[in-house]
Structures are given as C-alpha cells and as structure tokens.
Amino acid sequence: VIATHSRSPQLEWVRPPRQGRSQQTLERLLQALEDLLEDKGFDDVGVAEIARRARSSVGSFYARFADKTAALRALHERFCEEAYATADDALAPARWQGATIARIVPATIAFLVRVHRERRGLFRAVTVQALSDADFKEREQKLGRYVNERVCALLHARSDEISHPDPRIAADFAMRQLSATLLLEIGEIGWAVGLIPFGDEQIAAELTCSFLAYLGVRDSD
Amino acid sequence: VIATHSRSPQLEWVRPPRQGRSQQTLERLLQALEDLLEDKGFDDVGVAEIARRARSSVGSFYARFADKTAALRALHERFCEEAYATADDALAPARWQGATIARIVPATIAFLVRVHRERRGLFRAVTVQALSDADFKEREQKLGRYVNERVCALLHARSDEISHPDPRIAADFAMRQLSATLLLEIGEIGWAVGLIPFGDEQIAAELTCSFLAYLGVRDSD
DNA sequence: TGTACATCAGTGAACGCGCGTTCACTGATGTAC
DNA sequence: TGTACATCAGTGAACGCGCGTTCACTGATGTAC
Numbered sequence: 001v002i003a004t005h006s007r008s009p010q011l012e013w014v015r016p017p018r019q020g021r022s023q024q025t026l027e028r029l030l031q032a033l034e035d036l037l038e039d040k041g042f043d044d045v046g047v048a049e050i051a052r053r054a055r056s057s058v059g060s061f062y063a064r065f066a067d068k069t070a071a072l073r074a075l076h077e078r079f080c081e082e083a084y085a086t087a088d089d090a091l092a093p094a095r096w097q098g099a100t101i102a103r104i105v106p107a108t109i110a111f112l113v114r115v116h117r118e119r120r121g122l123f124r125a126v127t128v129q130a131l132s133d134a135d136f137k138e139r140e141q142k143l144g145r146y147v148n149e150r151v152c153a154l155l156h157a158r159s160d161e162i163s164h165p166d167p168r169i170a171a172d173f174a175m176r177q178l179s180a181t182l183l184l185e186i187g188e189i190g191w192a193v194g195l196i197p198f199g200d201e202q203i204a205a206e207l208t209c210s211f212l213a214y215l216g217v218r219d220s221d
Numbered sequence: 222v223i224a225t226h227s228r229s230p231q232l233e234w235v236r237p238p239r240q241g242r243s244q245q246t247l248e249r250l251l252q253a254l255e256d257l258l259e260d261k262g263f264d265d266v267g268v269a270e271i272a273r274r275a276r277s278s279v280g281s282f283y284a285r286f287a288d289k290t291a292a293l294r295a296l297h298e299r300f301c302e303e304a305y306a307t308a309d310d311a312l313a314p315a316r317w318q319g320a321t322i323a324r325i326v327p328a329t330i331a332f333l334v335r336v337h338r339e340r341r342g343l344f345r346a347v348t349v350q351a352l353s354d355a356d357f358k359e360r361e362q363k364l365g366r367y368v369n370e371r372v373c374a375l376l377h378a379r380s381d382e383i384s385h386p387d388p389r390i391a392a393d394f395a396m397r398q399l400s401a402t403l404l405l406e407i408g409e410i411g412w413a414v415g416l417i418p419f420g421d422e423q424i425a426a427e428l429t430c431s432f433l434a435y436l437g438v439r440d441s442d
Numbered sequence: 443t444g445t446a447c448a449t450c451a452g453t454g455a456a457c458g459c460g461c462g463t464t465c466a467c468t469g470a471t472g473t474a475c
Numbered sequence: 476t477g478t479a480c481a482t483c484a485g486t487g488a489a490c491g492c493g494c495g496t497t498c499a500c501t502g503a504t505g506t507a508c
Contacts, residue, residue, distance in 0.1 A: 022484055041353050057486045127411050128349055132262050144414035172417050173427045179412045180405035181398045190348050191400045193365035196393050206394045213434040243451055268495060278453045
C-alpha cells in the first residue's frame, strides 16, 4: 500500500488575499507568468513584465509574493496539487482492474505527452530552477517519485506479462527514460538530436513501442 | 556518404595569445570555468571567481574573452572539436566492419555514459545556455545530429538485424531517447524520477537492453 | 654583450547598468453606529 | 439610510545591490642597433 499525498490546505508562499478582487489579481499574475514562460526562461522574465501582462502593477505583485521566485513556487505548487489529484484518479488500481499492460501504457503515455505539451513552459522553467534551488528540486522529485510509484505498482501487479529479468528495475528505468524523453523532445530542452521531425502522436507511438519492448511485453494489441 | 565536419582553424571567440605565457593563462581560465561548472550553473559562476581559481585576474580574463559568455563558448567549441574527431574515429564504418548491432551498441553506450559522467558540468551548462542562446543551440544540435547520423548509418547498414517496422525511424528515435536519458540521469537535469539508485554500469546496461529491445534486435550475446 | 624601446601580459579597484525590491501615496471595499 | 473610519488593494517612481566590464597602471618579454 502506498501512502497518498497529503495536501496542504493553502499555498504557503502566497500571502492569502482578503478580498475577491485581489484573488483575481493573484490568478492573473500566475497566469501571466506561466504565459511568459512559454517562450522564455524565468530569469528572462521581469517582474514589471509579469505585472504589465496581468494588467496589474509591480506593487501588487509584491503584495502577493515575498519575492520573484515565490511566484514560480506558487505556480509549481499549484501544478503539483493538480498532478497529485490527477495521478490518484488516473492511476488508481481499481480503474485498471483486469487491464493488461499493453492497454495501460499507451493511455498513460498519450496523457503524459499531452500534459508536457500543454505546460512545456512551466516544465522547462521548473527543471532549470531545480538545478540551483533545492526547494524546487525536492518538490519536483517528490511528484516524480509519486507518479513513478503508482505506475510501477500497476506494472508490478502484472509482472507475469513482463519478460525483463527484473520487473522492478525494468518498470523504474522505463519510467525514467520516458520522463527524460518527454522533457527533452517536447520541452525542447537539450540536444534535440533528431534527424526526422516527429509529431506528438508519433512520439507517443514510439515511446509506447519502446516502453513495451523494453519490459518485454508481448504484442497482443 | 556523409560529409565530414569542417573544422575551423582556430577558436573564433578567443583573442589569440601572442606569447606562450598567456596561452597557458587561457588554458587555466577555461579549465577553471569547467571545474566550477561541476557544481553550479554558469550564471552562478562569477568572472572574479573564475579568475581567482585560475590564479589569474579579471583583467586577464577580459584580455582573452570579449565577455563572460565567450568563455563558455570557447569551452563548448573546444569540446565540439574533440567530439567530432572522436565520432569520426569511433563510428567509422571501417572500424565496425563485420560487427553486429549487438556488439556496436553496448560499446557506444558505455562510451557515451563515460563522457557524460566526466563532463557533466559542461553538458548541463550548455544545455541550459542553449535554451536562451541560439548560438549555443545551433552548435549543440549540429554536434548531436552529426553523432546521430553516424550511429544511424551503422545501424541502417545492418537493417536486416532490426525488426522494428521502420528501421530509419527506430534508429533515430532510439538515439534521441538515449541522449535524453543520459542528460537527465547522469547530468541530473530534471525530474530524477527514480525510486532505485542506479550506478553508471547499470544505467549503461539498461540503456543497452532498452535500445536493442526497441530496435527489435534478437539477443545473440 | 648591453641598452633602449615597443609590445604583450597581468592586476584589481572603480564604474555603471539592469532589475528586483521598497515605499509613500491614492483609490476601493467593508463595517460600525 | 447615511456618515466616519479602518483595512485592503493598487500604483509606479525611486532606490540600491550585485556583478559584469573597464581602465590606468605595473611588470615581463622580445627586438633593434
């Protein structure tokens, strides 16, 4: 049995707003930041720029966030909350009762591809921030491990379908490789070594094929 | 036939030194930068810090480099030169005449793991820099594609060993996945989703296993 | 072989730019009586 | 229902810190005669 994630009642790094009006300002500031992260790094986004895009002001920004980093932190925390809830729902053992690995994996990968595509800016920014900020690194790893644990649990319960000598290692490594490739191919971090341009569907297809082949799942699709 | 990389006669971004003495200073500055990148990001390394570690001075730094970025560029250019030469040698078709995929892949992966381990700081710094600097991105991609092309050529010449429906796509994607995992697992960029701690040998082993399984190479080892 | 001069190499304190952060002030909302 | 007051929300010009960059100066090396 895996312990479920304990949710904190409110975002810790945000000064809680007392009026609905400033709740909306907070919302707009976070959205503005995430929008700007779509095509530049966190360091290249200025506080004044965030405020302007949110139709707000620098002073309002600092009325909500202790400093610039706190805004990214709030965004990340909110994202993690969503992710935990989604993982609990999508990866619950009950949901996949009777399903084979060959059915679980494609569905999961297709979903992960979509999420990475939709929020690539945030993924990129958090990844970079985590390189030099232990706080982000920890939050990132905690979520990663949580998702990994749940997928591994689903796979491990079906280890008779796996022909890799050590199913536990296989599931873990397959997830690592999957998340690495998603981050680089869709987030466009890193080498981008490819000679052939791939669309998201094809990436999902090849990731699935690779995942199943590595585990040694027989193609019964 | 693939065109070989045309090498530029000298590093472009470095003011060429006239005396042996300053050539050594240049060397020490580059080494100091690479050393410092081992445990922090390029932005967190100060020019004064680089100079101090190289037993030099800030003024000397600027006598060699137009600006701070030029030092990282010089380091990257030098690295690329070495990498091109190594790829030409290690991936030459003649070298692997008569070898099966099952022999080529483990050797190549083991080597790549070692290189990523030895120069993880530089890999990380260049990866991050490439996110916001087109110049670095281009150099990075050019090298990545060069290596990818050569490996793919070796594999494609042995496509009878591959059971993946499209050997060209398979080889390309396998390389992308490989380089993504190397960057994240060894460079410790990103999620670090793993539940089980892996050593470099095991990473190499699982990468190899995954690579071959995805291509659909029959295990004749 | 020695001296004078030119060029290169090295030094680190001082400069200054960019951007995160502050703060004095105005406007809006809610509440007490 | 109206007025007074307290608190919250919002504004943007001004501040100031950190760090990349400059520059006036000293020392070292090479060359000409």
